[in-house]
Amino acid sequence: MSSSRWARALTPFRIVVIGYVLILVAVMILAPVLAPADPLAQNVTKRLTVPLTDGYILGADELGRDILSRLMYGARVELFIALGATLASMVLGTIIGLLGGYFGGLVETLTMRVIVDVILAFPPIILALLAVTLYGPGPGTLIVVMGVLFAPTFARITYGQTLSVKREEYVEAAIAFGAKTVTTMFRVVLPNASAPTIVRFSLTVAAAILLESGLSYLGLGVVPPTPSWGSMVAQGSRYLSSSPHVLLVPGGVVVLTILAFGVLGDALRDVLDPKEKRRS
Amino acid sequence: MFAFIVTRVAVGAGLVLLVLTLIFAALHLVPGDPAVLLLSRGDGTAPSQAAVDALRGQLGLNQPLVAQYWNFLIGVVTGDLGTSFRTHEAVVASIAGRLPRTLELVVFATLLSIAVGIPLGTLAARRRGAVDTTISTLTSIGVALPVFVFGSVLVLAFSIWLGWLPAGGFTAWNQDPVAHLKGLILPGVALAVGFSAIIARMTRSSVQEVMNQDWVRTAKSFGLSPFRVLRRHVLRNALTPIVTVVGLGFGVLLGSTVLVERVFNYPGLSSLLVESVSTRDYPVVQGIVIVIAVMFISINIVVDVLYGFLDPRVRR
Numbered sequence: 011m012s013s014s015r016w017a018r019a020l021t022p023f024r025i026v027v028i029g030y031v032l033i034l035v036a037v038m039i040l041a042p043v044l045a046p047a048d049p050l051a052q053n054v055t056k057r058l059t060v061p062l063t064d065g066y067i068l069g070a071d072e073l074g075r076d077i078l079s080r081l082m083y084g085a086r087v088e089l090f091i092a093l094g095a096t097l098a099s100m101v102l103g104t105i106i107g108l109l110g111g112y113f114g115g116l117v118e119t120l121t122m123r124v125i126v127d128v129i130l131a132f133p134p135i136i137l138a139l140l141a142v143t144l145y146g147p148g149p150g151t152l153i154v155v156m157g158v159l160f161a162p163t164f165a166r167i168t169y170g171q172t173l174s175v176k177r178e179e180y181v182e183a184a185i186a187f188g189a190k191t192v193t194t195m196f197r198v199v200l201p202n203a204s205a206p207t208i209v210r211f212s213l214t215v216a217a218a219i220l221l222e223s224g225l226s227y228l229g230l231g232v233v234p235p236t237p238s239w240g241s242m243v244a245q246g247s248r249y250l251s252s253s254p255h256v257l258l259v260p261g262g263v264v265v266l267t268i269l270a271f272g273v274l275g276d277a278l279r280d281v282l283d284p285k286e287k288r289r290s
Numbered sequence: 291m292f293a294f295i296v297t298r299v300a301v302g303a304g305l306v307l308l309v310l311t312l313i314f315a316a317l318h319l320v321p322g323d324p325a326v327l328l329l330s331r332g333d334g335t336a337p338s339q340a341a342v343d344a345l346r347g348q349l350g351l352n353q354p355l356v357a358q359y360w361n362f363l364i365g366v367v368t369g370d371l372g373t374s375f376r377t378h379e380a381v382v383a384s385i386a387g388r389l390p391r392t393l394e395l396v397v398f399a400t401l402l403s404i405a406v407g408i409p410l411g412t413l414a415a416r417r418r419g420a421v422d423t424t425i426s427t428l429t430s431i432g433v434a435l436p437v438f439v440f441g442s443v444l445v446l447a448f449s450i451w452l453g454w455l456p457a458g459g460f461t462a463w464n465q466d467p468v469a470h471l472k473g474l475i476l477p478g479v480a481l482a483v484g485f486s487a488i489i490a491r492m493t494r495s496s497v498q499e500v501m502n503q504d505w506v507r508t509a510k511s512f513g514l515s516p517f518r519v520l521r522r523h524v525l526r527n528a529l530t531p532i533v534t535v536v537g538l539g540f541g542v543l544l545g546s547t548v549l550v551e552r553v554f555n556y557p558g559l560s561s562l563l564v565e566s567v568s569t570r571d572y573p574v575v576q577g578i579v580i581v582i583a584v585m586f587i588s589i590n591i592v593v594d595v596l597y598g599f600l601d602p603r604v605r606r
């Protein structure tokens with residue numbers, strides 16, 4: 011990897027964005043240490059305090075809870091679910107795509123046509139709602155459901171990559187040397203087919219945050235009192251005319267975070283996979 | 291062309307069957323008794339045996355699995371999707387009452403997105419530099435904006451601060467047409483922002499690609515006016531990928547209405563879906579999911595056939 015490619019990929023704007031993502035990850039791990047207050051502690055006399063007053067950096071919500079602390083604990087839940095779901099979908103999708111691409115024929119029909127096309131036959135949030143009805147809301151349901159929902163993207167990427175990589179001479183060489191099928195698939199084909207998958211990872215985290223916050227907004231994702239960004243927006247919408255900050259602050263954080271993971275994906279693509287066509 | 295359509299519809303029908311099987315399996319592959327699961331309140335207390343037995347009878351869970359599957363498929367084909375746990379109304383009737391409102395919203399948002407996205411994308415493709423950068427930045431933001439956040443900001447700006455438009459609700463067309471249309475504007479715009487960004491992106495890359503083709507250079511060198519070159523030679527050829535994106539996006543919009551209808555208190559199909567999920571009214575949820583999935587698949591078939599008309603090479 012040449013240094014000029016890094017230089018082109020890391021524009022000042024992107025460095026700021028990557029800094030934001032790193033801070034989020036730090037907050038996710040260190041929320042109990044960093045948060046200025048207990049996210050669940052209520053103080054009704056301070057309800058709906060506007061930002062930057064009385065020690066409330068980002069204000070207080072309708073029960074007088076510190077919004078910054080709630081956002082920090084919310085980041086924890088949000089990123090845990092988003093990263094978990096993305097990881098699950100990557101593993102699932104990669105296996106599906108690898109099987110389909112490597113074996114072809116009936117396996118290909120079963121994986122790429124039956125499984126992938128059926129999942130893609132639903133708008134994602136609709137299938138998520140079906141699952142929530144059956145299994146109830148909560149982080150576990152969300153991770154499993156989004157893991158399935160986002161698997162097709164990874165399956166298609168890995169499938170395409172596998173098709174082109176499996177004809178390379180080094181793969182034929184590995185087979186000729188008597189490598190087992192599983193070894194060839196996972197140790198030879200997969201590593202050479204994985205760059206676009208890593209790029210996709212970041213974009214899928216953004217998509218997962220988008221979907222999770224939407225479900226929590228509906229009260230069907232992470233259930234209160236656990237703070238989550240989506241439910242904070244939902245609470246804020248009831249005080250929109252008198253105290254818009256209760257909605258605008260968590261809403262802004264959701265938007266910034268989704269944008270940041272999108273930009274991170276673009277940067278990763280420029281470094282890892284410069285041949286890939288630009289998204290825009 | 292006829293054979294192409296028949297093949298496409300057959301594949302679509304197969305997909306519908308698979309989707310129905312998945313929905314059927316979702317209820318039956320659950321570990322434990324689906325009736326107990328649907329009745330559980332999530333607080334660890336077991337539902338009463340009488341209630342479980344009643345629900346088993348109502349859902350036909352006492353029959354053999356194959357019979358249940360067969361009855362389920364026959365029910366869907368004959369338009370019998372069961373009755374609501376909550377209102378005891380036929381699910382089909384509840385859906386029929388709500389669906390037109392949601393479709394109206396989605397069609398309005400789609401038209402708005404096309405009207406904004408295609409000109410914006412064309413402009414970005416034709417002008418390099420600041421215009422292109424600005425539009426690309428806007429589309430990146432548009433794609434990332436969650437509809438429930440953007441919708442709430444619209445309410446804040448246009449109904450609370452400016453007071454121009456209603457914050458939500460629904461007025462029937464035959465009651466007050468003007469109020470009806472006014473009520474569509476904010477939810478429509480909230481839905482359209484992400485979709486128009488996607489259309490603009492697709493248009494930009496598609497137009498850019500076509501503009502580099504030999505025939506466009508030839509048309510230009512014949513001295514045709516830039517507008518005529520754009521309309522007759524570029525946009526026509528750039529249209530096929532855009533049609534695909536519009537078709538796919540229609541389904542995504544159907545999904546987004548789930549959030550938008552909540553933001554604007556819009557009594558459409560999606561708000562019925564959310565209410566039913568909250569109250570675990572399984573027959574209604576299942577019915578709506580089936581209707582949306584079938585619509586989604588049908589639209590994709592229509593898009594593919596349209597694609598075949600626009601680009602004869604696809605028909606092979």
